[in-house]
Amino acid sequence: MDEQWMIGQTSLSLSLNVGGPRGPPPVTRDLVEEDFMSSMKNHEVVALEAELRRVGEENRRLSDMLRALVAKYADLQGKVSGMMAAASAANNHHQSSTTSEGGSAASATRKRARSDSLDTAGRNPSPPLAAAGSSGCFAVSVTVGPDQAECTSIHEPCNSKRVRADEAKASRVSKLYVHADPSDLSLVVKDGYQWRKYGQKVTKDNPCPRAYFRCSFAPSCQVKKKVQRSAEDKAVLVATYDGDHNHAQPPKQQGSGSRKSGDAAAVRASPAPVLVQQLQRKQEASTADQVADRKNLVEQMAATLTRDPGFKAALVSALSGRIPVA
DNA sequence: CGCGTTTGACCTGCGC
DNA sequence: GCGCAGGTCAAACGCG
Numbered sequence: 125m126d127e128q129w130m131i132g133q134t135s136l137s138l139s140l141n142v143g144g145p146r147g148p149p150p151v152t153r154d155l156v157e158e159d160f161m162s163s164m165k166n167h168e169v170v171a172l173e174a175e176l177r178r179v180g181e182e183n184r185r186l187s188d189m190l191r192a193l194v195a196k197y198a199d200l201q202g203k204v205s206g207m208m209a210a211a212s213a214a215n216n217h218h219q220s221s222t223t224s225e226g227g228s229a230a231s232a233t234r235k236r237a238r239s240d241s242l243d244t245a246g247r248n249p250s251p252p253l254a255a256a257g258s259s260g261c262f263a264v265s266v267t268v269g270p271d272q273a274e275c276t277s278i279h280e281p282c283n284s285k286r287v288r289a290d291e292a293k294a295s296r297v298s299k300l301y302v303h304a305d306p307s308d309l310s311l312v313v314k315d316g317y318q319w320r321k322y323g324q325k326v327t328k329d330n331p332c333p334r335a336y337f338r339c340s341f342a343p344s345c346q347v348k349k350k351v352q353r354s355a356e357d358k359a360v361l362v363a364t365y366d367g368d369h370n371h372a373q374p375p376k377q378q379g380s381g382s383r384k385s386g387d388a389a390a391v392r393a394s395p396a397p398v399l400v401q402q403l404q405r406k407q408e409a410s411t412a413d414q415v416a417d418r419k420n421l422v423e424q425m426a427a428t429l430t431r432d433p434g435f436k437a438a439l440v441s442a443l444s445g446r447i448p449v450a
Numbered sequence: 451c452g453c454g455t456t457t458g459a460c461c462t463g464c465g466c
Numbered sequence: 467g468c469g470c471a472g473g474t475c476a477a478a479c480g481c482g
Contacts (some may be wrong), residue, residue, distance in 0.1 A: 320454065322455090322474070323475080340454090452481105453482095454481085458477100459477105461473080463471090463473095
């Protein structure tokens with residue numbers, strides 16, 4: 125963060141030249157009153173300058189806090205990545221040793237007829253889910269059930285239902301944590317894809333309702349997501365993705381005149397989607413250069429924030445609320 | 451009128 | 467077998 129830049133911004137100067145004795149003084153008939161007014165304005169300027177210094181200090185403090193926060197975030201993300209990698213490795217090892225026992229046979233006993241029809245749509249290799257663009261979010265991707273539909277017995281032909289069930293299990297499950305306004309009750313997570321809500325349910329462990337979405341961009345795409353506010357922190361939306369998209373990310377539609385869409389609304393609310401996409405692409409990179417990449421990314425993030433006119437405007441707005449502009 | 455959301459009912463999996 | 471909880475369906479409704 126470049127606090128010098130922020131302090132030097134003209135939009136933050138609040139026109140401090142007001143009343144300054146810089147030009148030739150206007151000739152008035154009442155010189156005494158003029159001197160009085162001039163001294164009053166000088167006092168005003170001094171007060172404003174003091175206030176500006178104070179705000180600058182505060183700005184610097186906030187910048188430091190933000191820098192520390194971003195650094196901690198990057199550090200935590202590194203730890204999470206490491207833990208997920210370790211857990212994934214352990215999970216693979218564990219399951220490779222357990223699947224030979226034919227363990228998950230009971231789970232495939234009851235299978236819904238309609239899920240069969242849905243599953244016939246096929247599941248192509250697809251771009252990773254992490255192509256998200258939500259505001260202030262980070263993703264955790266977990267591959268569930270890597271034992272992809274292998275027959276438990278060579279002598280027994282694979283049951284097609286069984287295979288499909290295992291395929292469904294083998295689909296990727298990932299979580300996306302999105303910071304959202306707690307006062308905003310909509311369960312919308314902008315991730316660049318088009319979703320159609322098909323249900324909402326209040327779950328036992330969380331008073332906040334859980335919304336169910338299905339990918340509506342491609343009819344054959346069976347990706348689903350669940351969005352629910354975190355029980356601990358209402359400001360955090362937890363989006364759980366189930367499956368992989370079998371299509372590319374739909375292009376952004378800005379002001380296309382189509383009916384309102386929650387995701388489209390979230391596009392507008394997303395302050396730095398490109399950066400988050402970069403961040404999540406970085407998560408997929410090899411772990412060797414992840415640390416260096418993350419540092420660069422953090423720098424970019426901070427730089428983009430400071431360059432963002434919206435951020436600037438919000439800051440000006442916040443500051444003007446603290447400084448009475450008569 | 452078409453499409454997305456809402457919401458109550460229904461289905462399914464699972465533990466006891 | 468029963469009950470609970472999560473997940474899904476589909477008719478009704480709303481909006482552009």
